[in-house]
Amino acid sequence: MKAIVTVIGKDKTGIIAAVSGCLAELKVNIEDISQTIMQDYFMMLMMVESKAAGVVEIGEKMAALGAKIGVDIRVQHEGIFNAMHRI
Amino acid sequence: MLSKNEITETINMIKDQNLDVRTITLSLSLFDCITDDPTKTSRKVYEKIVRKAGKLVETGAALTAEYGIPIVNKRVAVTPVSLVGTASRGFFEIAQSMDRAAKTIGIDFIGGYSALVEKGATPQELEFLDTIPNALSATEKVCGSVNVASSHAGINMDAVARMGGIIKESARRTKDKDGIACAKLVVFCNAVGDNPFMAGAFCGVGEPDAALNVGVSGPGVVETAVRKYPNAPFSELAEIIKKTAFKITRAGQLIGTEAAKRLGVRFGIVDLSLAPTPKLGDSVAHILEAMGLSRVGTHGTTAALALLNDAVKKGGIMASSSVGGLSGAFIPVSEDAGMIDAARLGCLTIDKLEAMTCVCSVGLDMVAVPGDTPAPTISAIIADECAVGMVNHKTTAVRIIPVPGKTVGDTAQFGGLLGTAPVMALHPESAEEFIKRGGRIPAPLHSYRN
Numbered sequence: 001m002k003a004i005v006t007v008i009g010k011d012k013t014g015i016i017a018a019v020s021g022c023l024a025e026l027k028v029n030i031e032d033i034s035q036t037i038m039q040d041y042f043m044m045l046m047m048v049e050s051k052a053a054g055v056v057e058i059g060e061k062m063a064a065l066g067a068k069i070g071v072d073i074r075v076q077h078e079g080i081f082n083a084m085h086r087i
Numbered sequence: 088m089l090s091k092n093e094i095t096e097t098i099n100m101i102k103d104q105n106l107d108v109r110t111i112t113l114s115l116s117l118f119d120c121i122t123d124d125p126t127k128t129s130r131k132v133y134e135k136i137v138r139k140a141g142k143l144v145e146t147g148a149a150l151t152a153e154y155g156i157p158i159v160n161k162r163v164a165v166t167p168v169s170l171v172g173t174a175s176r177g178f179f180e181i182a183q184s185m186d187r188a189a190k191t192i193g194i195d196f197i198g199g200y201s202a203l204v205e206k207g208a209t210p211q212e213l214e215f216l217d218t219i220p221n222a223l224s225a226t227e228k229v230c231g232s233v234n235v236a237s238s239h240a241g242i243n244m245d246a247v248a249r250m251g252g253i254i255k256e257s258a259r260r261t262k263d264k265d266g267i268a269c270a271k272l273v274v275f276c277n278a279v280g281d282n283p284f285m286a287g288a289f290c291g292v293g294e295p296d297a298a299l300n301v302g303v304s305g306p307g308v309v310e311t312a313v314r315k316y317p318n319a320p321f322s323e324l325a326e327i328i329k330k331t332a333f334k335i336t337r338a339g340q341l342i343g344t345e346a347a348k349r350l351g352v353r354f355g356i357v358d359l360s361l362a363p364t365p366k367l368g369d370s371v372a373h374i375l376e377a378m379g380l381s382r383v384g385t386h387g388t389t390a391a392l393a394l395l396n397d398a399v400k401k402g403g404i405m406a407s408s409s410v411g412g413l414s415g416a417f418i419p420v421s422e423d424a425g426m427i428d429a430a431r432l433g434c435l436t437i438d439k440l441e442a443m444t445c446v447c448s449v450g451l452d453m454v455a456v457p458g459d460t461p462a463p464t465i466s467a468i469i470a471d472e473c474a475v476g477m478v479n480h481k482t483t484a485v486r487i488i489p490v491p492g493k494t495v496g497d498t499a500q501f502g503g504l505l506g507t508a509p510v511m512a513l514h515p516e517s518a519e520e521f522i523k524r525g526g527r528i529p530a531p532l533h534s535y536r537n
Contacts, residue, residue: 004089006094076154076156079341080156080341081089081094083337083341084097
């Protein structure tokens, strides 16, 4: 299963480390990553693949991490993006 | 590979522009619940709804968690109760069972307290019609509809006359809540059996045992897209709306097929209607204003709506394997922030609304009128809408609330998605003698296509 992880929030040290660390614990592989800073706002998109953990489980762990480090993290099945942007 | 822009666009649509799936509605046949005993029939109705739709809410929640797109409503639509209850005459008992089942499984609404009497009514159906005010005021989640006209059969003016009184009585019985029972009752011309939207959803007689129908939403997404191009000519604007509608519909199609698969039922249709809510940034009226109208209801509104409605359908049709239901832009007055404002300012009148219903779905929807409006006037409004639907081969509907004790300038509060409605002025001249004639207005010449 592939999913898209989006992280948006005020920039600070250690966001990528925290997010990728948590994904590694869940045995989730990061296939692509893109990150920008826009007017002090940190924005990161990740395409990930998971064989063990489902989207909901990853989403719950990420939401908890997001609350802890003060950023908004969403995890969505890639199906919704493919449906909307590919014919 | 998805691009960064595509991912960001979807995220923004959901996060900032209120993109959601408005409803997943399980259409359920109750023909196998028919018995000649009211208690037994209503028990079977309860059991079937709970058995077949018991996992609907849980499935919706799981899909939202997985795909990150909200599903606002979970609903059930059943076979018209006038048919299910004919043998037992236990119409009201069935309504109670439906309400109880809806509460047990946690859905938002259940539709199908309905009758199809466009050409005539049986004695049992007449008996059923008279139970509507009681059924809709004594239950919470039950919605009803009555089809009184079609392009093929014409307009059953006896039923139209009767509905005026039924609407007045429904309002009277819920006078403490601004006549809310009327918000759960739709009078149709050309009703469709696969509509997922309330209050007019029911499971048509030609439908399978169970099917999952989806209603998409997204006026905010379309408004944002239109606002980005303030100087685009209409041909270009139509293209922009089509592309946006395509994306919205694909999201609905995905959720619908997944939900159907998980519930083990057939996937029915995607209804392409743009459905607004009273929330800011979720208004169909604001799309029309974004096209260049200073306020919805002014001259140009009908043309703007015609373009919007057509572009939404053209974009949506390619995005879905099966399109149905009402499929068009909704213009419910109380459920749309822009419509509420325009009605309050007097820019949007009942006559302009009627003109708008000629080019979109679905009709005079959630219109609050003075509580002392005579029943024949309400019937005459229904007759006008039926004429629009009958002649134009489209579904039209009237969901009108004569708000008890309120008059022009007052506001009716229905709460939640049903919203707030300024009481609108009607013509004071009488149509009583017209309605009194009864009988049937014949179908138009162009309905004889065979």
